[in-house]
Amino acid sequence: QVTLRESGPALVKPTQTLTLTCTFSGFSLSTSGMCVSWIRQPPGKALEWLALIDWDDDKYYSTSLKTRLTISKDTSKKQVVLTMTNMDPVDTATYYCARITHPSYSGRDDFDYWGQGTLVTVSS
Amino acid sequence: QSALTQPPSVSGSPGQSVTISCTGTSSDVGSYTRVSWYQQPPGTAPKLIIYEVSNRPSGVPDRFSGSKSGNTASLTISGLQAEDEADYYCSSYTSSSTYVFGTGTKVTVL
Numbered sequence: 001q002v003t004l005r006e007s008g009p010a011l012v013k014p015t016q017t018l019t020l021t022c023t024f025s026g027f028s029l030s031t032s033g034m035c036v037s038w039i040r041q042p043p044g045k046a047l048e049w050l051a052l053i054d055w056d057d058d059k060y061y062s063t064s065l066k067t068r069l070t071i072s073k074d075t076s077k078k079q080v081v082l083t084m085t086n087m088d089p090v091d092t093a094t095y096y097c098a099r100i101t102h103p104s105y106s107g108r109d110d111f112d113y114w115g116q117g118t119l120v121t122v123s124s
Numbered sequence: 125q126s127a128l129t130q131p132p133s134v135s136g137s138p139g140q141s142v143t144i145s146c147t148g149t150s151s152d153v154g155s156y157t158r159v160s161w162y163q164q165p166p167g168t169a170p171k172l173i174i175y176e177v178s179n180r181p182s183g184v185p186d187r188f189s190g191s192k193s194g195n196t197a198s199l200t201i202s203g204l205q206a207e208d209e210a211d212y213y214c215s216s217y218t219s220s221s222t223y224v225f226g227t228g229t230k231v232t233v234l
Contacts, residue, residue: 037223046127047162047170047213049223060221063125096169103158109217110160110175117169 002026004036004097004115011121012087018120022080022097026113029055029075033105036080038071040093041117048093053080054102089122128153128214128226135232136204144229146197146214152224154195158217161190161199165210174199201231209233 008020020038027034038050051071052060061069070083080097095118098111129147136142146153146161153159159177162170172181174190177197187202197216201208214226 039225046228047215047225048127049215049225052223062222063220108175108179109158110172111162111170111215112172112175112181114169114171 002099002113004099004113006095006097006115006118008095008118008120010119011123013124014088014122016087018082018084018087018091020082020084020095020097020118020120022082022115024078024080024097024099027099029053029073029078029080031055033102035100035102036073037098037100037111038080038082039096039098039111040091041096042090042093045093050095051082052100087122092120092122094119125152125218125220125222125224128216128224130212130214130226130229132227133230133232135234136201137234138204138206140204141200141202142204142231143201144199144212144214144231146199146216146226148195148197148216148224150195151220152216152218153192153197153214155219156217157192159190159192159197160215161188161197162213162215163208163210164213170213204231204233206233 004024035054037052053071099113103109134142161174164170177192178190
């Protein structure tokens with residue numbers, strides 16, 4: 001069964017760099033078509049897509065945040081890491097990782113499994 | 125990339141039908157069938173309920189249905205039940221090889 005779990009600091013200071021880890025099971029990121037994405041949700045607000053990494057190590061970023069984001073994977077550890085630089089209080093949010101499969105392989109393109117999310121607060 | 129536009133809230137009595145719209149542009153909703161919908165009860169992670177415009181994953185009740193016309197996708201909940209009270213979000217792939225979510229709609233069962 002597919003599961004994902006986010007981990008990282010609950011509190012970061014402004015200007016610091018945030019590092020979040022998504023640890024998953026039930027699938028492999030070395031399998032063609034498999035991808036993992038990061039999505040965030042500020043308290044009381046809408047979901048916002050951040051980044052995606054695929055089985056071939058191709059990476060895609062939100063246009064508005066791409067200068068601050070880096071996504072990477074460790075296939076053997078079954079982990080995907082997201083770093084976000086220069087954190088600001090407006091970045092306070094619950095950060096989710098989710099699995100997505102490439103439509104060329106699955107015929108569909110949606111976030112079918114999600115982690116429970118981790119709340120990150122940015123405050124001095 | 126601007127968020128897809130959804131109504132902030134919709135409501136209905138048990139048994140009624142409600143429809144949530146999701147309006148994008150020709151660079152996202154209008155150009156792809158890669159539109160999905162997510163249900164998020166308070167304090168929980170989003171759950172996929174519709175993919176590829178109108179397909180339901182296994183286990184999702186058939187009272188949830190999706191459609192698309194032009195730049196607007198829609199989610200209809202037929203036979204509204206108390207357990208359907210939640211926030212709902214649409215999502216689409218975009219021509220920039222990114223994804224965009226909707227502004228979210230709160231469904232209230234009266």
